[in-house]
Amino acid sequence: MKTFVKWVRRVIITGMVFVMVIYGVSYMMAAPQLGQGHYIKLYDQSEKLFYQSNQQSNDIAxxxxxxxxxxxxxxxxxxxxxxxxxxxxxxxxxxxxxxxxxxxxxxxxxxxxxxxxxxxxxxxxxxxxxxxxxxxxxxxxxxxxxxxxxxxxxxxxxxxxxxxxxxxxxxxxxxxxxxxxxxxxxxxxxxxxxxxxxxxxxxxxxxxxxxxxxxxxxxxxxxxxxxxxxxxxxxxxxxxxxxxxxxxxxxxYPYYKDAVIKELEELGFYKESYINQGLNVQTTLNPTVQDKLNQTVDNQMKDKEELEISSMIVDSHDAGVLALVGGKDYATSQFNRATSAKRQIGSTMKPLLYYIALENGFTPTTKFKSEPTTFQLDSGKTYAPTNFNKKYANSDITLAQAIAVSDNIYAVKTHMFLGEQALVNALSKFGFTHVSPHPSLALGTLNTNIYSLANIYTTFANEGTYNDVHTITKITNDHGDILYERKNKDEQLLNKETCLILNQLLTAPFNKAFNTYTSATMSAYPTKTTFAVKTGSTSYDSLCAGFNPNYTILSWVGYDDNREMTMATDSKIPKVIFQTMANELQKDESWYKPTEKLQQIPINPISGEYQENGVVYWFKNN
CATH class of the missing domain: 1.10.3810.10 (Biosynthetic peptidoglycan transglycosylase-like)
Incomplete structure (x- = not known):
């Protein structure tokens, strides 16, 4: 007991000395500045302030x-x-x-x-x-x-x-x-x-x-x-x-602000040593685009009590995020589904799979039979995927038609033909690690969010040149010192010609000529100018992702608790948002040009045979 008392006394004396020292030093030090430094200011791409941290505001007496x-x-x-x-x-x-x-x-x-x-x-x-x-x-x-x-x-x-x-x-x-x-x-x-x-x-x-x-x-x-x-x-x-x-x-723009703060953390600047200097953050935000996205989301999510949403618009050239929505109501939920959700992406996975296929000899007219199929796996187990609403051509279909109608059997056959590891390897290029090879991966059983998915789609949109999707371009402190300035990677991650072939193929979902055993997935949502697009759905998620040379647009809807989506109108929301934003953003035609390594060939959209007035797709020169 005596030892304990002595220990307590020493602690108390040491504490008193410590307090006296810090109070003495504090009196000698200058008064801390209230309302100066210790802030974060965020600026849009026109260098206009759109957010300043409220910390230390003395705006009411x-x-x-x-x-x-x-x-x-x-x-x-x-x-x-x-x-x-x-x-x-x-x-x-x-x-x-x-x-x-x-x-x-x-x-x-x-x-x-x-x-x-x-x-x-x-x-x-x-x-x-x-x-x-x-x-x-x-x-x-x-x-x-x-x-x-x-x-x-x-x-x-x-x-x-x-x-x-x-x-x-x-x-x-x-x-x-x-x-x-x-x-x-x-x-x-x-x-x-x-x-x-x-x-x-x-x-x-x-x-x-x-x-x-x-x-x-x-x-x-x-x-x-x-x-x-x-x-x-x-x-x-x-x-x-x-x-x-x-x-x-x-x-x-609270969800966009949170995405910027998240990137500040990842860059290592969301720390006292930097915040105490005052941080001025230049972002890629386009308020006009953000306001239009907000309005579009609000219109679509009206009266949707528990259904949630994420949506974003990205500059296809440099992968800068122009606008971002992470939920339908920030006041109700600050969880940013655009950057932090972990959801299956469904058939929005297929463009990457088909890029690999095109790299390995496939063309827009390569055929597989669309029919109910049970796959025998090396493990001895079987895998029997189905098409949406269990509709099948029960005949051979081309890659173009498989993309147009999002045929699952064609996708899994392609995946198995290439080898399950091929898609895993391709995903690793975009930072998706610890992905297990499985036949279902072709149908989007990867759990991620639209922010991460955008890295793949902006690379397609930029003709194979990769840049990290980002919101921050420059950071300075209160004295004007440059703490960070972004430099684009401009890494040629994917083959340019293969991306161009794929991008042209991804216009097929809009083409009513593919409305045969089932409808082309975007035939009811045409855009005024040319866009590439891919939809995706699971029982719990609905997505739409697409692009042209200028803009990449991605949206997701679903329930936070992973319950099934039973309303058909709910699953259509990402398509409506894509159509609305595509028409709002792109007033004049802007599309890719085939290089000299490619040839343009008109084909019959169903048979895949040459047809003088058919749908034009691009093929590699022999």
Whole structure:
């Protein structure tokens, strides 16, 4: 016991010395700059600002905020805020007791000043260097600013969920009110949300929101701000929430912003050492294209309660993302399905398979029989894929027709003919690793998202030249120093002539001449100018991906919980989006030109024989 007491005493003395040192240094250091540095600014391709991180904004004064909210946020987050100097010794001891002496129960002890210091850095890295930096910033804030200034910065900075930062945005989002007009019921709810914005939001779970509010009310009773009778009355009062919260969102293009932040992380710049310098990020965003995509998605997803969507438009030349949607409503779900979903891509896999086939001697007229087929595998098992709606030609069909109608039997026969490893090897060129060879891979049993899939399609669109799909072109700091500047890879990853043959073949889904035993997949969705396209579907997903020399367009719809899509109209949404955006973006004809290594031959679309007035496809010169 004596040893334990000595150990505790040493820890306390060491802690006191440490605190004295950092406070002394903090007083000697300059005051931290509020509202300068520690930001991220995102600019579109015309160098116009479309997003600035809300951190450290002091855009509303305490006098313009409800006293009930100020009392509530202090009571629940740091009720000794006005008496401590940045760290709460009582709170720390309570947390130690809970975490160490009571069986590992997790309890925090962060003060409002500590939270504000953390928020100023935008990140939550759990490293000792961040904790030490946060401690110094906490003491510097306390050394150079009064409590009201710190509280003002905190309430303007803290996150309230649904992409909302700051009390002004939160009060408008949740209640369609200015902060000064919040009543006690609203104020206590908002103060409670801060602890777990997504968990305690009344838009997501009213029961949890009221339970959290009760803790705030109880704390106000303890602080003698209100009586217990008043607390009981408020707890029983329902919230009058904003009926149209999305109208209060001020964040422009939130899913695109999140895609940029994700790329910042991947490039290594979403760190305190860079954010503290201020980051100015030049992106490939085209607001006109983004606005049109938003409008198109909104029109198609109207009244779709649980169906979700992702969609993006990419510059075919350099793979820069012009527009991106990661869900139908950012206020409801911030999960970015365009960049982070893991879904099967269905028949949008087939163009890569057919590229390999064309590289290995196939032509637009190469034939396989479309009929119910059971494949005998080397393992002794069998595989029996089916065509959509179990419709078959029951005769030989050409590669052109197989692409037009998305014939599964033709695809699997091609896959087995080439060898299952061939498609796996081709996928590895685009960063898809740990893919197992299997007959079903030809039908798109790969789990990925449209952002990753776009790397394949933009390479086709760029005649075999590969560039990473990206949103960031340049990063500078607050002093104008260039931290990063993108250089295109321009890697000739695929054969140019083979891509050109494939691209011409991928116009077949629009051609009504292929409407025989089943319909060409895009024959009901023609575009005004020439595009290549491929649809894809599973029981749970529907996709459409296509391109021309200028634009690559990809869309997906499905349910987050992987339930089956039973409405035929839902599965058509990606096709409608493709058609709408293709017609909006491309006003004049723009299509590929065959090189001298290729010849143009008109063929009968069904028989594949030469036909003077037939459909023109491209063939390699012998």
């Amino acid at each position: 305490l006098k313009d905020v409800s006293k009930d909210f100020l009392a509530s946020i202090v009571a629940i987050e740091d009720h000794r805020f006005y008496s401590h100097r940045g760290f709460d010794p009582i709170g720390i001891l309570r947390a130690v007791k809970a975490n160490v002496l009571e069986g590992g129960k997790s309890e925090g002890a962060s003060t409002i000043t500590q939270q504000y210091a953390r928020l100023m850095f935008l990140t939550n890295e759990k490293t000792w260097s961040r904790k030490i930096t946060e401690a110094f910033l906490t003491t510097r804030l306390e050394a150079h600013y009064d409590k009201d200034t710190i509280l003002q910065g905190y309430i303007n900075t803290v996150y309230f969920g649904h992409g909302i930062y700051g009390i002004k945005n939160a009060s408008r989002y949740y209640f369609n009110k200015d902060p000064k007009n919040l009543d006690l019921n609203e104020a206590t709810m908002l103060a409670g949300v801060v602890n777990g914005p997504e968990y305690f939001s009344p838009f997501k779970n009213m029961t949890r929101a009221k339970e959290r509010q009760k803790l705030v009310l109880d704390q106000l009773v303890n602080e003698k701000y209100i009586t217990q009778d008043k607390a009981n009355q408020i707890y029983k009062t329902p919230f009058q929430l904003n009926k149209d919260p999305s109208s209060a969102l001020t964040l422009s």
